[in-house]
Amino acid sequence: MLNFDFYSPARILFGRDTETKVGKLLKPYAKKVLLHYGGGSIKKSGLYDRVITSLKDAGISYAELPGVKPNPRLSLVYEGIELCKKENIELILAVGGGSVIDSAKAIAMGVYYEGDIWDVYEQGKAIHKALPVATILTIPAAGSESSGDTVITNEGKQLKYGYGSSHLRPVFSIMNPELFFTLPKNQVANGVADMMSHVFERYFTNTKQTDLTDGLCEAVLKTLIRNGPKALENPQDYDAWAELGFAGTVAHNGLVGMGRQQDWACHAMEHELSAIYDVAHGAGLAVLTPGWMQHVYKDNINMFLQFAVNVMGVQGSLREPEVLIIEAIDRLRSFYRKMGLPATLSELGIGEEKFEEMAKKCTRIAFGDEKKIGGIKELSWQNVHKIYKLVK
Amino acid sequence: MLNFDFYSPARILFGRDTETKVGKLLKPYAKKVLLHYGGGSIKKSGLYDRVITSLKDAGISYAELPGVKPNPRLSLVYEGIELCKKENIELILAVGGGSVIDSAKAIAMGVYYEGDIWDVYEQGKAIHKALPVATILTIPAAGSESSGDTVITNEGKQLKYGYGSSHLRPVFSIMNPELFFTLPKNQVANGVADMMSHVFERYFTNTKQTDLTDGLCEAVLKTLIRNGPKALENPQDYDAWAELGFAGTVAHNGLVGMGRQQDWACHAMEHELSAIYDVAHGAGLAVLTPGWMQHVYKDNINMFLQFAVNVMGVQGSLREPEVLIIEAIDRLRSFYRKMGLPATLSELGIGEEKFEEMAKKCTRIAFGDEKKIGGIKELSWQNVHKIYKLVK
Secondary structure (H helix, E strand, O other), X not given: OOOEEEEEEEEEEEOOXXXXXXXXXXXOOOOEEEEXXXXXHHHHOOHHHHXXXXXXXXXXXXXXXXXXXXXXXXXXXXXXXXXXHHHOOOEEEEEEOHHHXXXXXXXXXXXXXXXXXXXXXXXXXXXXXXXXXXXXXXXXXXXXXXXXXXXXXXXXXXXXXXXXXXXXXXXEEEEOHHHHOOOOHHHHXXXXXXXXXXXXXXXXXXXXXXXXXXXXXXXXXHHHHHHHHHHHHOOOOHHHHHHHHHHHHHXXXXXXXXXXXXXXXXXXXXXXXXXXXXXXXXXHHHHHHHHHHHHHHHHHHHHHHHHHHHHOOOOOOOOOHHHHHHHHHHHHHHHHHHOOOOOXXXXXXXOXXXXXXXXXXXXXXXXXXXXXXXOOOOEOXXXXXXXXXXXO | OOOEXXXXXXXXXXXXXXXXXXXXXXXXXXXXXXXXXXXXXHHHOOHXXXXXXXXXXXXXXXEEEOOOOOOOEHHHHHHHHHHHHHHOOOEEEXXXXXXXXXXXXXXXXXXXXXXXXHHHHHHOOOOOOOOOEEEEEOOOOOOOOOOOEEEEEEOOOOEEEEEEOHHHOOOEEEEOHHHHOOOOHHHHHHHHHHHHHHHHHHHOOOOOOOHHHHHHHHHHHHHHHHHHHHHHHOOOOHHHHHHHHHHHHHHHOOHHHOOOXXXXXXXXXXXXXXXXXXXXXXXXXXXXXXXXXXXXXXXXXXXXXXHHHHHOOOOOOOOOHXXXXXXXXXXXXXXXXXXXXXXXXXXXXXXXXXXXXXXXXHOOHHHOOOOOEOOOOOEOHHHHHHHHHHOO
């Protein structure tokens, strides 16, 4: 096990009706908040009204900034920063999924950052302060409700970069599984693929003797695989949603990756897809992950054998591990297909034209400073190019 | 799954040499700390000197209060409260195991509590403030390094009570597995039994559809069962200690019990043993747990069947679940025996004389307000009495 520093202070309020407590929970933090959200869905569902009522009951005033889109845009972040300064906002309440929360975090640090907030993403500059962020989660996937991470798309530059700081961890997140009942089927599927990938990126490792986190990763993955199809089939299945929601948090609050070398190649490769083609993050991951597995498994046969047996439940002769591994990758592909997810880049409308460009961007060759990606196997731009072609 | 409120803000610094950073880590919190510890073992091992050096390098002054014993005493707590007030202490640094940390928490709240701090334990009175506590863990078992819980023994009254508050959660805990290398074998065994019990108390539940936390509990239990004997056999096995230490934190930081009805009958029954006989907590739990299982399993056969198959790895006909469950309880007993733990109360020097008194104390019959204990099966004083007799 490697040395680590684990810190996950976000309080998670979980269960039925928890969103009605938001005003009371916010009171110690702020007199005025920015209500940040996407489109009309929270108004249609009645969530918007319940939040406003709770804020008013607690005597908390608010400004509003709707309009967050999937792959949240830098332009709206700039707008939010100005609004917060003008309105003397003390906390940002993000009501939505990962995109809304990521956008809220960008605004939160932008309020105190002198200079262009995009530099923080592009150049990894350190921040020292941010407005507090709280969330009411409506899509359980990104894990952003407990993490200090944010991903923003610079639509002008066609770049999508992430940034992380403990200053960005939400002070609390409200998670009522009932709020997930109305999600469109494709968002359910994308969310499950995204949560699984958050675990995969930590699970596949060359670090040895990591019994506990191996087991925790496997528990989260099996929970997602068991409950994803249930929620897809019966969107009102409270317990399935409860499992997915809680699993989404545990998948990405840092715990299951502690003391392990991590990977993150699939996320890096996917960010290139969504920066250029604006595809859903989860759908991109569902396409890339099995291809990545195929390309890298020979570098650590026993890790992938453990995945085959402990996660995918493959049985057979352990003396022929590759047979079991290939069966496991096939099962994973079938699972994604069952969830209605794409299996190839062409299904996402992505042709081969930009494979080389994307491979060079995500390994930073395109920017003159090569940085291989991945942990279990370091990938050059040529490796990435091969993986894109494997799943074309 | 039940509604829940999860909050585990303790930062865990884990790995080799982490204790040398303590001074730097304390700097944002305090200029003067109380160094609270047990006996001479931290001096013999050199840990004491490393901590003092780190404090001095960071310019942090300190007072000292050694002398914490297992089943930490109220009398020392009173002493610590006076000392903190006199010396204007701003933070308590607990260097030790659960007893030292629990004692530190009692002092931390006692400094601000008006009245007798024992009332908080005995009458469950609310506290509103406490000094911050930080820890350097030398025995991974109690889980006190991340929890807001504390257990104190009132030696005069022969009572041992617990109390919990989020004000008592340590701000950070340092965990270097190398510090565990010199633990006596019986403390290793007691610690493993205690950690397992922290999970058992949460795992055995009547709450349905708790896939994720079922899996997390099972992962922690299997990690403990796999690594306990390794650390016992080879006290210098860094990786085994790393697993046990990290598992001890996850076992008791709240996570694995979220959304589940919990039990805690074995802890309640054990507290009576150690209050009167001053036995090691883990040894008492190792004796009681298999007896408790025998007494309660019929109330939820499928929960115990899952334990048998998923945790103890029992195979056989699922159509005869009781056969598998009894085999699992036997295996658990064998495991404790392999760890050198006692199997009966008489091995702990406890006779039948006070069985009835203890049973009536832990169900509070003795104090005129009956309160059954347990979750998966509610236990009256007669049930508790039977369990004591089962393991006599």
